[in-house]
Amino acid sequence: MDGTEIAWDDESKFDDARKHAIKVWTAGTLKQVKIKPDGATTYADLEWRDTSNVAGQWANTYGKWDPNTGTDYLWLNRAYLDAGKPLGNNEHRRRVAAHELGHALGFCHKDYGYGQYPSAMWADYGLIEGKDINGPTSNDIKAYHALWG
Template identity: 70%
Template sequence: MDGTEIAWDDESKFDDARTHAIKVWTAGTLTKVTIRADGASTYADLAWRDVNSSSGQWRDVYGRWSGQHGTDHLPMNRAYLDDGKRRGTDEHRRRVAAHELGHALGFCHKSYDEGRSPLWPDYGQIAEQKLNGPTAKDAKAYHVLWG
């Protein structure tokens, strides 16, 4: 992240999920951080990618934000998110993308309100609560962090 801007590039098939995540984390009063596509003369802060694995570190992992020196990585796992897979719907892909983008914005897993946050560590809770974006408490945390 450069100041209050995240420039991203994309080599993921889940464009709808990325678009949704950016929309919910920049809606309403969540305007302190600009999230935009990188250009030919800019450096990407965040790279949306795909991975396709259900073993090892990817067992039961739908997406993962990984902070790096330079460009952070945000892979979405096709092994679970592709059409016909366990979480292979737009709704689930959007939730996973919103969760991971929350990490890119600086938020850790949240345990307040018994799973009523898209940043709850257990995806089952996120899905059960049908959380597709930040809650009022997440917005409050956003403003504490970003102003």
């Protein structure tokens, strides 16, 4: 991230999920961080990528934010998110992408208040799915403004 801007590049087949994640994290009062495509005169801060892996760290991992020096990667796991797979529809892909973009914006997993304080950043995807959370909740919006103004 450069100041309050994330320039992204796309190497993922899940364009709908990327578009949704950007839309929900820039909606309403969430305007402090600009999230825009990488251009000819900028370097990508974030690259959307796919993997298809169920081994090791990828077991039951649907997406992952991978911070690096320079460009961070936001991985979407086709082993779970491709059509015909356990989470292979737009609704699940959108939830996973919104959660992972939340990490790129500076938010960690929220392990507290399950049920009481809904968050797109809950560590347990089953709870996010169970509460039908598709983007930042009022709790996430408060955290966004605490971090970004």
